[in-house]
Amino acid sequence: MQMLSNKLYLAMNAALFIAYNGTEDVPVSGSAIVDYCNLNKRALEPILQRLSGEGLIESIKGAKGGYYMPRPDAVTLRDVADAFITDVVPQKHDFAGYNSVLDDKLEQCYDSWLDSLSDISFKRLCHNARTLGQVAPINEPVLNFAI
Numbered sequence: 124m125q126m127l128s129n130k131l132y133l134a135m136n137a138a139l140f141i142a143y144n145g146t147e148d149v150p151v152s153g154s155a156i157v158d159y160c161n162l163n164k165r166a167l168e169p170i171l172q173r174l175s176g177e178g179l180i181e182s183i184k185g186a187k188g189g190y191y192m193p194r195p196d197a198v199t200l201r202d203v204a205d206a207f208i209t210d211v212v213p214q215k216h217d218f219a220g221y222n223s224v225l226d227d228k229l230e231q232c233y234d235s236w237l238d239s240l241s242d243i244s245f246k247r248l249c250h251n252a253r254t255l256g257q258v259a260p261i262n263e264p265v266l267n268f269a270i
Contacts, residue, residue, distance in 0.1 A: 131207045134170045136160070138203050141180050142192040142245035143252060144261040150181075150189030151261065159261055177206040192245060200248075201240035 127135075137156060145151035153171055157164045171190060175182045179198050180190045192198060211226075211233040252258045 128207070130170065131204060133162070133166065134174060134207055135200060135203050137167065137170055138174055138179060138192065138198070139245060139248055139252075140261075141174075141190045142195040142198070143249045143258065145180075145189060145191035147181070147183075147191050147193065150183045150187075150191045152189040155189070155261060173206055174203070177202070179203060179206065195245035195249060198245050199241050200243045200245075201237050204237060204240055 140156055140160065141151050144155075153164070153167060156162065156171075157167055171180070171182070174180045175190070179202055180192050182188070182190055211230055
């Protein structure tokens with residue numbers, strides 16, 4: 124079992140890709156993200172809509188449109204998590220009071236985790252990526268040997 128949902132993990136990666144590659148003058152198109160990262164367009168579109176709706180990225184319409192993050196210094200991983208996580212624990216089970224003890228502890232852990240995400244801005248992540256040379260900018264080709 125994984126801790127992060129696929130949707131949240133995709134949202135964090137899409138936001139980082141946009142912060143790293145997009146600018147207001149040269150936004151990143153949704154199709155570029157799909158192609159470059161080998162993603163399913165149907166999975167990505169609602170992610171981009173939510174990120175845009177929450178004000179974390181900007182959307183530019185039109186033939187030369189796309190996405191960019193206007194203030195990567197002000198957007199954190201917590202902001203993305205807050206946009207995609209609605210509940211920490213499921214609300215459908217009642218274990219004769221035992222769940223309330225566990226739920227309180229899980230909520231505390233969740234709050235600590237969110238606090239740690241608050242310290243990680245997308246500007247910092249982009250700087251780390253550039254410094255470590257872990258990712259190529261979008262204008263550099265990616266080799267894909269899939270058949």
